[in-house]
Amino acid sequence: MNKSLATKKLELVCPAGTPASLRAAVDAGADTVYLGFRDETNARNFPGLNFSRKELADGVAYAHDHNAKVLVAINTFPKAGNPESWHDAVRDAEAVDADAVILADIGLLAYTAEHHPELRRHLSVQASASNTEAIRFYAREFDVKRVVLPRVLTVEEIAALNADVPVETEVFVFGGLCVMAEGRCSLSSYVTGQSPNMNGVCSPASHVHYEEIDGQLVSKLGDFTINSFGEDEAAGYPTLCKGRFSVEGSVSYLFEDPTSLNAITMLDALMKAGVTALKIEGRQRGRAYVTQVVSAFRKAVDAASRGEALPDLDMSLLTEGGQETTGAYQKTWR
Amino acid sequence: MATRLSPLNVAAFLSRPLSVLPLAPLQPLLAAALMVMRRQHPAVFERLDELGDPLFVIDPIDLPFIFAMRPAGARPSILACREVNTDIATAIIHGPLPMLIDLLEGRLDGDALFFSRELTVGGDTEAVLVLRNAVDSDEIDLFEDFLAILGLLAGPLRFAAEFKNAVTTDWNAAR
Numbered sequence: 001m002n003k004s005l006a007t008k009k010l011e012l013v014c015p016a017g018t019p020a021s022l023r024a025a026v027d028a029g030a031d032t033v034y035l036g037f038r039d040e041t042n043a044r045n046f047p048g049l050n051f052s053r054k055e056l057a058d059g060v061a062y063a064h065d066h067n068a069k070v071l072v073a074i075n076t077f078p079k080a081g082n083p084e085s086w087h088d089a090v091r092d093a094e095a096v097d098a099d100a101v102i103l104a105d106i107g108l109l110a111y112t113a114e115h116h117p118e119l120r121r122h123l124s125v126q127a128s129a130s131n132t133e134a135i136r137f138y139a140r141e142f143d144v145k146r147v148v149l150p151r152v153l154t155v156e157e158i159a160a161l162n163a164d165v166p167v168e169t170e171v172f173v174f175g176g177l178c179v180m181a182e183g184r185c186s187l188s189s190y191v192t193g194q195s196p197n198m199n200g201v202c203s204p205a206s207h208v209h210y211e212e213i214d215g216q217l218v219s220k221l222g223d224f225t226i227n228s229f230g231e232d233e234a235a236g237y238p239t240l241c242k243g244r245f246s247v248e249g250s251v252s253y254l255f256e257d258p259t260s261l262n263a264i265t266m267l268d269a270l271m272k273a274g275v276t277a278l279k280i281e282g283r284q285r286g287r288a289y290v291t292q293v294v295s296a297f298r299k300a301v302d303a304a305s306r307g308e309a310l311p312d313l314d315m316s317l318l319t320e321g322g323q324e325t326t327g328a329y330q331k332t333w334r
Numbered sequence: 335m336a337t338r339l340s341p342l343n344v345a346a347f348l349s350r351p352l353s354v355l356p357l358a359p360l361q362p363l364l365a366a367a368l369m370v371m372r373r374q375h376p377a378v379f380e381r382l383d384e385l386g387d388p389l390f391v392i393d394p395i396d397l398p399f400i401f402a403m404r405p406a407g408a409r410p411s412i413l414a415c416r417e418v419n420t421d422i423a424t425a426i427i428h429g430p431l432p433m434l435i436d437l438l439e440g441r442l443d444g445d446a447l448f449f450s451r452e453l454t455v456g457g458d459t460e461a462v463l464v465l466r467n468a469v470d471s472d473e474i475d476l477f478e479d480f481l482a483i484l485g486l487l488a489g490p491l492r493f494a495a496e497f498k499n500a501v502t503t504d505w506n507a508a509r
Contacts, residue, residue, distance in 0.1 A: 017467065018467065018470055018471035019377070019471060020440065020471055020473050021470070021471075023473075046463060046467065047460050047463050048381045048382075048463060048464035048465070048466070048467030048471075055377075204460070205459045205460040205462075205463045206460045208459040208460075209459060210454075210455060211456070212454065217451065231451075234449050234450060234451065235448060235449050235450075236449065258449075285445055286440065286442070286443040286470045287440045287470055288440055288443040288446075289445070317450065318443060318446045319449070320449055322449060
């Protein structure tokens with residue numbers, strides 16, 4: 001039987017890219033921490049980031065000692081004919097008593113359900129399950145207990161889903177905003193040959209280059225110039241989806257401005273929509289980010305659970321491009 | 335949190351005189367600091383191993399010198415220099431010294447500093463990312479590392495620092 005993660009109020013699920021970040025998240029009030037191994041089995045396979053097997057074991061022990069849970073993201077798609085690394089990751093997550101694994105690939109879900117039935121399974125946002133039929137399929141076939149919803153749904157759509165699916169849902173509330181159909185974006189792969197889905201990296205740093213040209217900060221990804229920031233202009237990540245391009249003589253952001261999701265003002269609505277857990281993005285960010293964002297959301301979630309007004313919490317200095325948005329929760333797309 | 339004593343703070347304090355004085359007296363302090371940091375935070379340096387033997391140029395823009403650092407490889411080193419041939423550097427990091435210390439000790443987020451343009455980087459972006467993630471993977475405290483160099487003198491100095499912090503805190507609270 002799977003372990004239950006049910007909590008009375010919204011569960012705060014926080015990122016950790018390093019052991020120090022895990023401790024920072026737990027100390028700041030995380031209910032749950034999610035992380036990944038130091039290889040391409042997870043979608044934040046960034047250089048110098050993530051956990052060795054021993055670091056994971058130590059991290060789980062630290063979290064459990066402080067009544068926090070640990071979820072292990074194994075959410076990239078195994079290579080054809082070479083799934084061993086992904087199978088090893090599932091086995092090792094269970095061996096150190098992780099509370100659940102976050103999976104995206106159907107084959108890996110089937111493998112885990114068959115060989116590690118006691119290990120609780122969550123469906124990663126990388127699976128892009130955004131309708132009742134898809135979610136029911138994962139619950140029925142692989143006994144998935146929780147689905148991380150893609151960042152393309154409105155609050156009303158989330159409420160309708162929750163009324164109609166037999167599993168918990170988890171939604172993003174802060175951090176980097178993927179504007180594409182998650183798990184299906186090929187922009188990074190188009191430019192660099194590497195993608196979040198297969199290699200765990202979007203716009204890998206090995207292909208990124210920054211130059212100062214006449215007071216402008218110019219960011220390049222491979223052979224493409226992604227952006228050119230003025231002297232007093234806040235910068236953003238060098239991803240194609242946040243690029244500023246010249247099209248027919250007009251320069252603009254084609255897909256999305258450099259901005260971060262911040263749904264801290266919507267916790268009450270998300271709670272009423274039947275959401276179980278709130279996810280903070282940012283395993284690639286520093287522990288200072290983890291401490292500040294988790295602390296702020298801890299206060300906000302506690303206030304929301306008591307029906308109190310939201311405390312004054314400014315996180316604008318941590319956002320990409322110095323801008324924030326409520327994203328699809330309140331759609332104002334161009 | 336108040337900035338505490340460390341070799342880097344000493345360097346900042348001495349920045350004016352150091353603009354005309356030789357940097358030689360600083361070198362053994364820096365070498366000792368690096369050695370102690372390797373001893374206190376082995377996991378940080380283990381993460382740097384994937385880079386081979388990179389040369390990082392750290393440019394505190396408020397100091398009259400720069401640091402040339404080889405943190406990985408068989409012979410790790412850090413030197414204070416007036417200038418360095420940046421063509422041979424793996425990556426260059428520019429920013430005010432207090433900000434760089436806060437970044438090193440995990441009080442500031444590197445991405446946020448990059449977004450706000452307070453931190454600028456050049457050269458191999460991947461190497462910078464590895465360095466950032468490595469130093470962020472453990473709780474580095476330059477003051478405690480500095481005390482570790484001092485051996486028996488550490489106790490009195492820690493007491494003096496705590497006394498100074500308590501007095502400063504009380505003074506600020508009373509104002």
